[in-house]
Amino acid sequence: MNKNIIKPSTLPGFMELLPREQILFNKMLDIIRKNYEKFGFLPIDTPVIEKSEILLAKGGGETEQQIYRFEKGDTDLALRFDLTVPLARYVAEHFSELTFPFRRYQIGKVYRGERAQRGRFREFYQCDIDIIGNGKLDIINDAEIPSIIYSTFKDLGFDFFTIKVNNRKVLKGFFQHLDIEDSTEVLRTIDKLEKIGLRKVEKELEDQGLEKDKIIEILEFIQIEGSNEEKLQRLKNLNINNEIFIEGLKELEAVNEYISIFGVPKENYMIDLTIARGLDYYTGTVYETFLDDYPSLGSICSGGRYDNLAEYYTKQSLPGVGISIGLTRLFYQLNEVNLINVGEDSLTKVVIIPMKDCIDKAIQVANKLRQGEINTQIYLEQGKIGKKFGYVDKLNIPYSMVIGPDEIEKNQFTLRNMESGKQELFTMDELLKILK
């Protein structure tokens, strides 16, 4: 190898796709965006680089280790690690120019210098929506969110998925009632129920030094079964006289009632009392979404209600509710199990192949097709016809059209279906209809 040649490669943990895959990825992005817009969310686009003091205002733990942080001049900079902190900064900064409730979506790349491992990415797309209230935000917003998840994943080609809903206040009130002051550890354990099973949960709770009778109550609580309505009834039957518990239960009832009015079918959502999520962030409703046939993929869309979005940047009280889809990881996972289901992997509809001295006509035809919003390429290189068909074929472009003296004379065009090999003669008007 020439010593001046640098081996071309990307960094580990950075996804890069071939065009064919990129087309499918972008289609998924577009579907998500279209759904967010359908529900009245407005786009924002914040810088990838922010001041470190902004991004690390909350600080702590993994964030500080994983963040990409550096100096330029004498400014301490960092790359955003999610879209929530930038949203908080954005709403605080532009507060007086925004209209509340502020429904925003943002789709963009975020950065986390995680340990590299299969299926984990250091650069990945997040697709977020949030509804931010000024001072207050009606609980019915929490019921609308699952309908957006439903609509989005249906459009992404999925039928069998379940949106799991819970309310952190129900959990918090329940633990207060048990006199467990710091429920962090208990919640972390409960959250693992699906993964580790009931026996191990019990064991872990014992190891945490919890009294036997409390453990029994906890295990009973997380095993509450039945339809959503039965679960709610059983929660009521616990007769727990704790204010937060009662408030959470009321919220969960309201959310459950309205989710179905919002059009989410019964089989696509359920109350799951073991869902806790981000332990110190969410304060009310929480969501996770699972593919019924692929639970091992984990939650593919999660989120919840929080009391105060931007406490580090403003004194305004800004409650909100939102969700996030981590598309890079999701795409990777779906691709692994062959579940990408959003149509063709070609954007180009037809390649026009001009014969010798017929380029003028080829360009005219291409211009007409493009005016008709049909993505059209002209094959502009010299070469053998077989090579040209090979090109169309390799790119999975559905149609080709050779233009020669015959076509020019008749002003009719032979469209070749690349899959079937079938050829048919059409007028321009017919072409425009067929290719549309």
Place this chain on the structure above:
Amino acid sequence: MNKNIIKPSTLPGFMELLPREQILFNKMLDIIRKNYEKFGFLPIDTPVIEKSEILLAKGGGETEQQIYRFEKGDTDLALRFDLTVPLARYVAEHFSELTFPFRRYQIGKVYRGERAQRGRFREFYQCDIDIIGNGKLDIINDAEIPSIIYSTFKDLGFDFFTIKVNNRKVLKGFFQHLDIEDSTEVLRTIDKLEKIGLRKVEKELEDQGLEKDKIIEILEFIQIEGSNEEKLQRLKNLNINNEIFIEGLKELEAVNEYISIFGVPKENYMIDLTIARGLDYYTGTVYETFLDDYPSLGSICSGGRYDNLAEYYTKQSLPGVGISIGLTRLFYQLNEVNLINVGEDSLTKVVIIPMKDCIDKAIQVANKLRQGEINTQIYLEQGKIGKKFGYVDKLNIPYSMVIGPDEIEKNQFTLRNMESGKQELFTMDELLKILK
């Protein structure tokens, strides 16, 4: 101010828009993307972070000063400063998996730590297309590019703009013929003709120590006037017997001939012999695009032909031709002179305002509208009706619809045009048609 509150602000040189502006920005992005796809370009999306050795392979000058470079672990990283270097790395890395000619588009953010000044950005979008040949690439590709520029800027709402075309070989051959070995300085001076005028160009050439007779020939050359065909004829009449000049002239003639076949109107392009562009990168055809009424904005879309895309990463010979639109700067400039012309600044078509106890019906109606692909918001908060209309108004959403007991009884809906204030009663089928 609470001492724990961090002032929310973005870094200087980083554009951040309010949703209303963001909607317009995104519409422009979409139009550009749609046009690129219409001409058969395929999307790629490369990482924002790459190895420094990759991004700095060519190195030199401004790039090294401006690049955002940092270490994470013991890896030397940097943020991409354009989309061309990543494209070169991409094509070299994935060479065997790509189909040539490789027509790719990429739209993404790039980073340059420039000195902060008005209208200059450290983070900005580039919207690039390139056509890469494997070993060779027909000159007719160079003629197609202006038709893509034309189609794109027409769709962006512009009528009066000029795509200026030149060929670096014509310049190079001309200077060889004059025995000027290093034409870099001369080219730099000529490139300023528009800005500084003929007299100052002459003065600068004198200061460079050029002989009088050469200066006269140069000034004659750059003053060649007339129609494109006349300019080409006058270039021929110079009877310059230099191989490179003759080749360049032949290319320029071919490009000129085909541009109009590709459908670009005469008034939207011209040969301009003073356009040189990126002095060491382009090797043939070069383009710049100017708004006729706003020449001071500078070129809004530029590019050209290069002999070898990826010499630092592969021995493959990869000639190409491409253009770039720097959308962040363009948007800023157009906004300053009120030239953003891509439609409404609301994505949401209608806000449904439910009266007390009518939320169920409101949700049903919203579901139907959304199924009909109409972006619909339900106003879910409690409050006075005036405040709710104020919300719709502030967001420039064109329609609102109050749903109360009357609407439920009649199953008809009063649509309010927010601009005219006019209200009309419609059935659901009528609504779907009107709002579409």
